Amino acid sequence: MxxxxxxxxxxxxxxxxxxxxxxxxxxxxxxxxxxxxxxxxxxxxxxxxxxDNAARSLITRRTHTIGALLPDLFGEFFSELIRGIDLAARSRGLHLLVSSSHDGADEAAAALRAMHGRVDGMLILSPWVDEAFLDANLTDGLPTVLINSSVQASGRSVLNIDNRGGAYAMTEHLLRVAGHKDIAFIAGPAGNFDAEQRALGYREAMRKLAPKVPLNIVAGSFTEESGYQAGRELLKQERRPSAVFAANDMMAVGCLYAFKEAGLQVPADIALAGFDDIPIARYLTPPLSTVSVHIAELGRNALERLAALMDGREQSNSTGALGCAIAVRGTCGANRDA
Amino acid sequence: MxxxxxxxxxxxxxxxxxxxxxxxxxxxxxxxxxxxxxxxxxxxxxxxxxxDNAARSLITRRTHTIGALLPDLFGEFFSELIRGIDLAARSRGLHLLVSSSHDGADEAAAALRAMHGRVDGMLILSPWVDEAFLDANLTDGLPTVLINSSVQASGRSVLNIDNRGGAYAMTEHLLRVAGHKDIAFIAGPAGNFDAEQRALGYREAMRKLAPKVPLNIVAGSFTEESGYQAGRELLKQERRPSAVFAANDMMAVGCLYAFKEAGLQVPADIALAGFDDIPIARYLTPPLSTVSVHIAELGRNALERLAALMDGREQSNSTGALGCAIAVRGTCGANRDA
DNA sequence: AGCTTTCATGAAAACGTTTACGTTGGCGCC
DNA sequence: GGCGCCAACGTAAACGTTTTCATGAAAGCT
CATH class of the missing domain: 1.10.260.40 (lambda repressor-like DNA-binding domains)
Known part of the structure; x- marks a missing residue:
């Protein structure tokens, strides 16, 4: 019928x-x-x-839809983020329009413009957006929440992962609980917001908790290969560090390989920690100690914030951060002083 | 301004x-x-x-949006699928409305109804949908493509993963190339479409290529734990199989653990293969041989098909399948006869 | 009893487009 | 030069809702 x-x-x-x-x-x-x-x-x-939604939207000026602008993300992070957003959206009767895997500022801008008028609010997570980008492409007062963004523009609401706090906590754990002293850090790509915040957390913890130990930072680019190279570089140093903290898990994986290749025992000879808690982490031998982020929570939180913005319940210039938890597994040598 | x-x-x-x-x-x-x-x-x-999109849609009766109804999927699969769909959609000027992680037929029905009128077509991947579900919730002639679904209703377009072909190919590889003879199969949960198709592929290959070898199938439920149990069960058999083919990678992981625990060498003492090619697969020791599915391709293909349907270029009762490729790594003992 | 207040209801405008149809004007053709 | 034709353009209806305002009746108050 x-x-x-x-x-x-x-x-x-x-x-x-x-x-x-x-x-x-x-x-x-x-x-x-x-x-x-x-x-x-x-x-x-x-x-x-x-x-009819179209007719209703036409007169109501409301679509009950929010847009999510996302970059080309890898598995776990993407799905968890969407899950968090979607669940929160559904419970508020909102729909979710997704535009993902764009790859460059132009594509992001196009995607953003295309959403224009189809959504009541935007969730943006993208390395390409900065203040200028937003001013150019988000002309009218569309409520927007930036996720994990470095922009600190007035009138923009942004929600970050507490990368700095997480890195601080892991460094602190390595120093205090695991009893390491010389802790080296494998940095992420320059200009990457996450990477810089993590480096900051490491620096801060070392400055406060081990002020006499010189910082030992080697470069990396978040890839497994760069972690491997960094690991080899660290082993060449005349005084080998007792623990290595990689700015993400993929580099930790590469680094672990370098250590094994050199015949070192982890964590007996050298300890290791990562950041992200990717699914592989717990399957490595030994399982990787890392900093885990509740990504679904991040999504949920971002949507709640956006909803508050749309209802006018909140100012548009709030900044928030979402906590991380350290996951202590095998590689960090937690029992060293026991 | x-x-x-x-x-x-x-x-x-x-x-x-x-x-x-x-x-x-x-x-x-x-x-x-x-x-x-x-x-x-x-x-x-x-x-x-x-x-204004609302006004335009009102008179045009077109939203240029397609809806995706997805269950609670895990990382890789979800993100790849969305990526494929999104990319294909974007290149056609279509938008993507996502409703994921619903969890039961009622929720799926509600999500489907909510999309109603907001989209020009639907992509549905859900264990909850069957023919009755569709007849009840998809009353009007909204173009729809079912992904990986067991429904074979007339007038429904469905696109499946070639689970059967993939399982056949892997079994064939184990028999012919790796030179195994006694191949056991760890099945997935009963009633699961993927699981059943995979079992079918195994049976078929055995019947055709090793007709004299009796089938050796143990139960499993797609979980790591069930794979571990299945592995132990297989080792208890009076005549140990020379290779084990698990219906998914997670079970293979558990099974591998059981073998290691028993002090067996993989693949020297016993070979192993999985299905899915999850990211962990290549990080196991030894790396897991498995059947890999091009999920992004699946998404892209589904969208193309839907677009064709929407343009009236295609009949609504076509059925298709997307090929799998076997990824030969360490665990299957490919060099056995070499 | 007369007055005001409340309340259910209907008529009609408005939202911003697309499109069928009518109206021009110019041009070619005989 | 008159005729018809075609291209460019305007007028207005239509899409399906929500919402403002008017209307009338019932109910409450003094």
């Missing part, structure tokens, strides 16, 4: 009321007798009436 | 033409002089005019 499609008028005719009453009744705004409401209900159900 | 928002009327006034001409000009339908077209263009640009 693929009839044309029932409109509000059909329902009105069927229930012998005006379209206005149907609208009021179905939107639960009151102003209708219990009796007529019932009559309208049965008419609507009988005709399989479902209101 | 957050002005109200320019409408087509404003552009018309600015360019001193009628709204009809503006519409024609901006939609590139011809019927306007090159000169007026230019005048309209500059007016539009100057006013930052961007057409």
């Amino acid at each position: 693929t009839t044309k499609k029932a409109t509000i008028k059909d329902v009105a005719r069927e229930a012998k009321v005006s379209v206005a009453s149907v609208s009021r009744a179905l939107n639960g705004q009151g102003g209708v007798t219990a009796e007529t409401l019932e009559r309208i209900r049965v008419a609507a159900k009988q005709l399989h009436y479902v209101p | 957050t002005t109200k928002k320019a409408t087509i009327k404003d552009v018309a006034r600015e360019a001193k033409v009628s709204v009809a001409s503006v519409s024609r000009a901006l939609n590139g339908q011809g019927g306007v002089t090159a000169e007026t077209l230019e005048r309209i263009r500059v007016a539009a640009k100057q006013l930052h005019y961007v057409p």
Whole structure:
């Protein structure tokens, strides 16, 4: 039975009321007798009436949809983020329009423009956005929450992962609990926001907790290969560090390989820690100690914040950070002083 | 400069033409002089005019949006699928409305209804949908492509992973190339479409290529733990199989652990293969041989098919399958006969 | 009883487009 | 030069809702 499609008028005719009453009744705004409401209900159900979103949006100026602009993310992070956003959105009756895996500022800009007018708010996680980008492509006052972004523009709401706190905590753990002293750090790519924040956390912890130990930072680029190279470089140093903290797990994986190749025992000869808690982490031998981020929580939180923004419950210039937890496994040598 | 928002009327006034001409000009339908077209263009640009999607959809009956209904998927699979869909959608000027991680037929139905009228077509991947579900919740003729679904209803387009072919190919590889003879199979949960197809592929290959060898199938449930149990069970058999083919990688991981625990060498003492090619697979020691599915390709293909359906270029009852490739790594003992 | 207040209801405008149709004017053709 | 034709353009209807305002009736108050 693929009839044309029932409109509000059909329902009105069927229930012998005006379209206005149907609208009021179905939107639960009151102003209708219990009796007529019932009559309208049965008419609507009988005709399989479902209101037309386009028409509704046209006059309401609301789409009940939020847009998510995401870069080319890898598995776990992406799916968890979407999960968090989607769950929170659904529970608020919002829909989720996704535009992912764009790859460059131009593509991001195009995607953003295309969303324009289709969404009531935006969630943006992208390495390409900076203040200029936003000013150019987000002209009107579309509520927006930036995720894990370095922009600190006035009037922009941004939610970050507490990379710095996480790195601090892991460094502290390596120093205090595991009893290491010389802790080297494999940095991420320059200009990467996450990488810089993590380096900052490491520096801060070393400065406060081991002020006499010189910093030992080698370069990396978040790839497994760069971690391997960094590991080899560290082993060449005249005084081998007792622990290595890689700015992400992939580099830790590469680094671990370099250590094994050199015949070193981890963590007996040298300890290791990563950042991200990717799924592989717990399957390495020994399992990798790392800093884990609750990504779904990040998504959920971002959406809550956006919803608050859209409802006018919150200012648009708030900045927040989401905590990390350190996952102590095999590679960091937690029992060294035991 | 957050002005109200320019409408087509404003552009018309600015360019001193009628709204009809503006519409024609901006939609590139011809019927306007090159000169007026230019005048309209500059007016539009100057006013930052961007057409209202709601109004357009209202009259056009098109949203240029497709919906994706997905279950609670794990990392890699989810992100790759979305990537494939998104990329193909973008290149066609379509938007992607996602509703994921629903968890039960009721939630899926609600999500589907909510999409109703917001999308021009649907991509559905869900263990909860069967023919009855579709008939109940997809009343009108919304173009739909089912992904990896067991429904074989008339008038439904469905695109599957060639689980059967992949399992056949891997079994064949174990028999012919790696030279194994007794190949055991760890099955997935009963009622799971993927699991059953994979079992079918194993059976078929054994029947054709090693008809005299009795089938050796133990139960599993796609979890690591169940794989571990299955592994132990297999080792208890009076005649140990020379190779084990697990219906998914997680079970292979558990199985591998069981073998190691028993002090067996893989693949020297016993070979092993999985299915899915999850990211962990290549990081196991030895790296896991497995069947890999090009998930992004699956998404892309599904969207292409849907687009064809929407354009009326294709019948709505086509069924397709997407090939798998076997990834030969360390665990299957490919060099046994070498 | 007369007055005001409340409340359910309907008529109609508005939202911003697209498009069918009508109206021009210019041009070629006989 | 008159005729018809075609291209460019404008007018207005239509899409399906929500919402403002008017209307009338019922109910409450003095």
